[in-house]
Amino acid sequence: MFGLGKRSAENKEQGEKLFKLGMKAAVEFRSNEAINYYSQSIAASPNPSPYMNRANLLGKRVRHYEALQDLLQAQKLDRAQGKQFGPILDFEIARTSVMTSSYTNGLREKLIADLKEKGPQYVAQRLLSVSFNIPEIRWDYGVVAEPMIEFHFFNELDNIIKFDDLALYPEVAEFAEMYPAKFIDLKLEQCPDLDAYQQQEVVLHGFLCSYPQDQMVRLRRSMLYQIHEQLLTRDFGALHMSLTSECNGIIKEAEEFISPGSHKALELPPLIGGFDASDLLTEDGKFDLLLDQITQHLMKVIAKENHVYRYIMEEADLLAKGSDFDKSILAATGITPIEYQGESDKFDEYSDSRPGADYLNGDIIPDFEALIGNADKVRGLLLAKIYGAHEKAMCRLRLKYAQRYRDVCIAEGDLQYAQEWSDAISSIEARLIVLGGSTKAAKQDDLDEVLGSPPAAPAVHDPALTIGGISISKKPETEEELLQLVQRVAPEIAKRLPMEQDFYWFLIEQYDRMRGKSEYLDELLDHVGLHPIEYQDMRSEESYVGKPNPGVAFFRDEVVGPLSGMYDEDRVDYVSTVLFTGFCQVYAPGIAALREKYATHYHNNCVSQGSFNSADRWVEVLDSL
Numbered sequence: 001m002f003g004l005g006k007r008s009a010e011n012k013e014q015g016e017k018l019f020k021l022g023m024k025a026a027v028e029f030r031s032n033e034a035i036n037y038y039s040q041s042i043a044a045s046p047n048p049s050p051y052m053n054r055a056n057l058l059g060k061r062v063r064h065y066e067a068l069q070d071l072l073q074a075q076k077l078d079r080a081q082g083k084q085f086g087p088i089l090d091f092e093i094a095r096t097s098v099m100t101s102s103y104t105n106g107l108r109e110k111l112i113a114d115l116k117e118k119g120p121q122y123v124a125q126r127l128l129s130v131s132f133n134i135p136e137i138r139w140d141y142g143v144v145a146e147p148m149i150e151f152h153f154f155n156e157l158d159n160i161i162k163f164d165d166l167a168l169y170p171e172v173a174e175f176a177e178m179y180p181a182k183f184i185d186l187k188l189e190q191c192p193d194l195d196a197y198q199q200q201e202v203v204l205h206g207f208l209c210s211y212p213q214d215q216m217v218r219l220r221r222s223m224l225y226q227i228h229e230q231l232l233t234r235d236f237g238a239l240h241m242s243l244t245s246e247c248n249g250i251i252k253e254a255e256e257f258i259s260p261g262s263h264k265a266l267e268l269p270p271l272i273g274g275f276d277a278s279d280l281l282t283e284d285g286k287f288d289l290l291l292d293q294i295t296q297h298l299m300k301v302i303a304k305e306n307h308v309y310r311y312i313m314e315e316a317d318l319l320a321k322g323s324d325f326d327k328s329i330l331a332a333t334g335i336t337p338i339e340y341q342g343e344s345d346k347f348d349e350y351s352d353s354r355p356g357a358d359y360l361n362g363d364i365i366p367d368f369e370a371l372i373g374n375a376d377k378v379r380g381l382l383l384a385k386i387y388g389a390h391e392k393a394m395c396r397l398r399l400k401y402a403q404r405y406r407d408v409c410i411a412e413g414d415l416q417y418a419q420e421w422s423d424a425i426s427s428i429e430a431r432l433i434v435l436g437g438s439t440k441a442a443k444q445d446d447l448d449e450v451l452g453s454p455p456a457a458p459a460v461h462d463p464a465l466t467i468g469g470i471s472i473s474k475k476p477e478t479e480e481e482l483l484q485l486v487q488r489v490a491p492e493i494a495k496r497l498p499m500e501q502d503f504y505w506f507l508i509e510q511y512d513r514m515r516g517k518s519e520y521l522d523e524l525l526d527h528v529g530l531h532p533i534e535y536q537d538m539r540s541e542e543s544y545v546g547k548p549n550p551g552v553a554f555f556r557d558e559v560v561g562p563l564s565g566m567y568d569e570d571r572v573d574y575v576s577t578v579l580f581t582g583f584c585q586v587y588a589p590g591i592a593a594l595r596e597k598y599a600t601h602y603h604n605n606c607v608s609q610g611s612f613n614s615a616d617r618w619v620e621v622l623d624s625l
Contacts, residue, residue, distance in 0.1 A: 015045025022053060029162040031057055048074040048085050052092075059096065060163035062216060064209040065103060068096045099206040108210040115215060119547025124222035131204035138300070144227070145234040147192040148200070153227045154179075154187035155197075156220065168217050171224055171544075174605065178250050183257045218546055225544055234296065237389045249604050291378075294364060295385045302356040309397055311356030315383045316340035322380070329380035333387050334431055338420040339398065392435045392500070399428045436503065436590025465566075468492045468559045468579070475566045482575065486582030489559065493583055496554045504594050505543075506551030507584070508535040513552070514577055521577045528584045529624065533617040534595065555580070596625045 022037030038054040041047070051074035058067040075089045102108040115123045128149070129136050138144050157179070160172045191197055208216050236247040248255065302308045316333065317340040319326040360379065368378055387394050406421035465472050468489035476482045497503040512535040515522055540549040559579060563572045584591055603618035 011045045015041045015047060015050075018044060019047070019050050019053075022050065026053065026057065031060075031163045032165055046077055048078040048081065048089070051077070052085065052089070055092070055096075057163055060159055061165075062205050062208045062220070063213065064096050064099045064205060068093065068100050071096060095202075099202060099209055102206065102210040111207065111210045112212075112215070115211065115219075119541075119545070120215075120218045120222045121226070121544075121546055124219045125226060127204060127207045127219070128223055128227070131200050131207065133200075135304075139226075139230075144230040147190070148197060149227055150231060151187065151191045151197060152201070153224065153231065154184050155191075155201075156224060158184055158188060160220075169221060169224075171221055175224070175228070179254055180258065183254050186257070222544060222546060233389075291381055291385060295382055295389075298356060298359060298382065299386065301359045305397065307355055308394075309401055310343070312383070312387065312394065312398075313340045313343040314346075314357050315379055317342065317344040319380055319383065325377055326380045329384050332384065333394075334427065335398070336420075336424045336427060338417070338424050339402065392432065395428050395432050395435065399425060399432070402428060433587060434589055436500070436587070436592075436594045465562075466558075467562050468554075476575070482578055483582065486579055487586070489579055490583040490586040493551055493554060493559075494587065496550045500594065501545060502550060503590075504598055505538070505540045505545060505549045506555075507591060507594070508538045509540055509549055509552050510555055510580055511535045512538055514580060517573045517577075521573060524577050524581055528581055530595075531617070531621045531624070533614070534599070534621060592625055596622065599625070 018037050018041035022034045022041060025031070025037060026034035035054055035057055038050040038057075041050040042054075051070045055067040055070035055074070058064070058070065071089060071093050074085065075093060078085045078089060102111065125136070125139055128134060128144075129139075132146075132149055132152070134144055134146075134149070157172055157175055160166065160169050161176050161184075166173050166176075208219060211219065231251050232247055232249075235252040250258075298311075302311050312335070316330055316335045319330040320337070320340065321344075360382070364382075365378065402421050402424045406418050406425065409415070409418035409421060465475060467485065469492045470485070470488045472485065476485050493506075494503075497506055508530065511525060511528060511530050515525060515535075540552070541547055555576075560572065560576050563575055566572075567575065599618050599621040603615050603622065606612070606615035606618060
């Protein structure tokens with residue numbers, strides 16, 4: 001390989017020596033050193049081999065455009081030095097050219113602009129959905145963790161651990177400590193369809209390599225984090241981070257691998273709805289395992305928003321007509337009669353949005369009845385599992401439909417039903433506050449005015465007197481007026497925080513931004529109770545979230561901005577602090593639960609990484625809660 005060309009024997013000898021050192025480093029997965037040796041070998045004596053080997057490692061790092069340049073240079077040298085690698089280079093160049101086509105067709109610029117606008121979390125989720133054919137609604141309901149996406153997670157871990165720079169992927173270093181190497185090897189043997197996966201990986205890499213390296217790394221990190229969260233949700237439910245969860249930060253199969261017997265196996269041949277029930281009557285726990293499997297599949301069946309809503313309401317209507325047990329399940333959901341009454345009788349009206357009912361009535365219920373003689377409690381238990389695991393998302397969905405139906409009733413002059421829907425909306429919003437998330441409500445109509453005498457024409461306000469989207473007749477001067485403004489502005493802020501993650505990051509980032517303006521204002525903020533480890537220097541766009549927090553932007557532009565036109569700087573700081581601490585008071589129960597959830601997660605991460613001083617600081621947070 002190194003006997004060609006006209007360079008000096010000394011250079012050729014040095015090039016070959018460096019190439020062999022690179023191969024040795026690559027075999028030992030010291031990839032940074034390997035790339036460095038190959039680069040030195042090229043500098044000493046240009047040859048196809050080090051270019052090809054460096055291209056291979058760059059490809060493992062999803063740096064396919066750089067790899068393509070190496071392959072083209074290798075092809076040029078090979079043609080001049082005897083065409084030893086012609087077929088291999090032709091294949092690799094063709095394959096890599098497909099993945100880098102965005103550099104020539106204009107797609108790359110669009111992808112980069114989209115990432116800048118929407119942030120890495122959204123884009124990472126979108127790229128995974130497109131590459132692996134995942135309906136995007138499944139992310140909302142925690143049913144993304146299919147075998148192929150699980151294989152991709154462990155394949156990514158393996159590639160990054162062996163071929164990439166771990167300093168760029170701190171989460172992978174953490175995962176490598178949590179999941180033994182032998183377990184990762186085991187998972188790599190379980191690819192459901194290797195040909196299909198390789199095709200999907202080419203699509204994904206084609207997207208990823210379009211971005212500059214720092215952006216690509218952030219996307220891969222976000223993908224790994226989101227997939228792992230989905231895997232834990234699959235195994236332990238949506239509350240896998242809570243203190244009462246059995247989750248130790250790794251999937252059940254890994255726990256079983258590390259500590260045999262910690263969880264029962266889930267490999268079930270089909271009998272009921274496609275899942276094994278042969279030992280349903282003889283083995284403890286088999287019934288719950290079966291219901292878990294059916295629940296996961298049911299969530300895949302009702303993959304669209306209207307399917308989910310129709311399933312919930314039809315099942316609620318059936319439970320309301322059922323046993324005392326069924327009624328107790330319904331009561332626990334909080335679904336009101338106005339939402340579900342008569343829904344199970346609307347087959348003709350909603351026949352195209354009933355896959356959940358079709359699956360239960362056609363597969364599950366008949367199979368249960370055939371095996372054990374009845375299907376008592378099955379419907380109720382399935383609804384309880386689905387609703388309980390995704391209660392916040394279900395409440396938001398109910399809220400959306402309730403607002404829609406209320407508005408229709410008002411438009412049609414049916415004010416009695418409009419009032420019932422309004423009562424349902426209030427009930428749902430109250431539950432969302434308890435759950436610690438945004439009410440995410442659409443525009444609210446004042447039904448008291450609609451139901452009473454025709455309202456007088458609204459007062460014309462100075463457009464400058466608008467704070468947090470709320471019009472006021474005059475700027476608040478007294479403490480009572482300020483507290484009234486808090487009650488009106490707090491829900492407006494919450495509307496800008498549709499996701500739990502948004503809510504938490506608004507809390508900690510806004511708190512940090514407001515500290516240090518004066519001792520008195522810091523004393524007001526102390527009532528919120530955050531610890532320095534929770535908030536210090538926390539910025540959403542610089543974290544794994546990867547984008548500015550919508551609540552922080554709203555508070556800056558729609559709260560602090562208007563206040564600056566009404567008061568001097570000291571008064572602006574005081575009023576904005578009161579509004580923020582008032583917001584925290586309004587949503588205090590949910591904030592406490594959210595802080596506990598995140599503190600538990602960060603504490604466990606610190607322990608797994610051996611950062612015991614930081615872990616102790618998180619214990620102080622948990623103790624205070």
